[in-house]
Amino acid sequence: MDEYFLSVIMISFMFSLIYILTKWILTKPNCSKRKLLQPPSPPKLPILGNLHQLRPLTHRSFESLGRKYGPVMLLHFGSRPVIVIQSADVAKEDIFAGGTDTASATLAWAMTELLRHPIVMNKLQKEIREILRDKHDVTDNDLEKMHYLKAVVKETLRFHPPIPFLAREAREDVKVMGYEVAGGTMILTNSWAIGRDPASWDEPEKFKPERFLINSSIDFMGLDFELLPFGAGRRRCPGIAFSMANVELVLANLLQKFEWGLPQGIKPEDLDTTENPGGIIHRKNPLFAVATHCYF
Numbered sequence: 001m002d003e004y005f006l007s008v009i010m011i012s013f014m015f016s017l018i019y020i021l022t023k024w025i026l027t028k029p030n031c032s033k034r035k036l037l038q039p040p041s042p043p044k045l046p047i048l049g050n051l052h053q054l055r056p057l058t059h060r061s062f063e064s065l066g067r068k069y070g071p072v073m074l075l076h077f078g079s080r081p082v083i084v085i086q087s088a089d090v091a092k093e094d095i096f097a098g099g100t101d102t103a104s105a106t107l108a109w110a111m112t113e114l115l116r117h118p119i120v121m122n123k124l125q126k127e128i129r130e131i132l133r134d135k136h137d138v139t140d141n142d143l144e145k146m147h148y149l150k151a152v153v154k155e156t157l158r159f160h161p162p163i164p165f166l167a168r169e170a171r172e173d174v175k176v177m178g179y180e181v182a183g184g185t186m187i188l189t190n191s192w193a194i195g196r197d198p199a200s201w202d203e204p205e206k207f208k209p210e211r212f213l214i215n216s217s218i219d220f221m222g223l224d225f226e227l228l229p230f231g232a233g234r235r236r237c238p239g240i241a242f243s244m245a246n247v248e249l250v251l252a253n254l255l256q257k258f259e260w261g262l263p264q265g266i267k268p269e270d271l272d273t274t275e276n277p278g279g280i281i282h283r284k285n286p287l288f289a290v291a292t293h294c295y296f
């Protein structure tokens with residue numbers, strides 16, 4: 001009798017094992033799909049992923065796994081993929097790209113719009129040159145006085161936010177405009193569309209920095225929800241002051257010291273504004289501008 005029960009248990013165990021393995025193999029990604037170059041990952045179990053390798057002090061478990069699998073590591077919390085980064089170099093590459101790429105995209109879009117709107121360009125040059133006169137070095141104090149420059153930068157960020165989506169995940173079930181959103185749902189806020197919403201903006205498809213002189217209280221610090229180029233809330237961009245100082249300083253120098261025009265035969269209204277798809281929205285094609293005079 002004992003032997004009979006033992007064999008029943010063994011057979012049930014074998015069947016369960018075969019069932020789990022078959023399911024696991026069948027749900028593995030299709031081999032014919034393009035394989036992503038993913039970071040190294042410790043072997044995972046079906047259903048659990050890598051959860052069984054984590055202890056309550058998760059940061060210590062990550063660190064010890066990282067010693068084996070490297071500073072960028074792919075783990076699975078159940079079926080959810082999670083990337084863990086644990087090196088200053090990699091963090092720098094994250095943060096550095098976010099900090100330089102966004103500012104360079106903003107500069108390229110600002111110059112694009114200035115070249116498309118020569119009246120705005122002239123007005124801005126007049127402001128900058130009146131404040132700087134023949135001074136060569138632009139200081140923080142000078143930038144503070146350049147209200148039109150600040151309006152041009154705000155309008156550029158409304159019209160061309162370099163990061164058009166803000167991503168959040170609902171931690172629990174929430175209601176959004178009366179709709180019920182299940183916990184765990186990823187929520188993408190399209191700040192590009194919000195910046196062009198006629199419900200918030202007068203003539204949103206026009207590049208008009210003057211709108212920020214008339215209503216100068218609207219800012220991009222995350223409290224005015226119609227203008228969110230840097231996001232809002234706890235995950236708002238921490239680099240606002242740094243990037244604004246960079247963008248304003250470069251623009252003030254470029255416009256004080258050079259006259260700008262377009263290559264022969266290109267009219268301002270024909271200037272290409274095609275966007276390149278990606279996490280940060282750059283111009284698709286490089287901007288060609290001609291510096292005709294130089295005042296040093």
Ligand code: HEM
Pocket residue numbers: 095098099100102103106161162163166167228229230231232233234235236237238239240242243
């Ligand atoms: C024009 C320039 C920049 C723009 C438009 C920009 C925009 C953004 C946006 C939209 C986010 C996401 C915010 C959210 O989800 O609410 C973000 C996050 C971030 N930005 Fe910037 N950024 C710029 C420059 C910089 C600079 C210069 C740095 C650092 C030196 C920087 C560092 C970061 C970091 C570390 C985060 C992640 C914050 C977190 O997840 O808690 N950014 N940025």
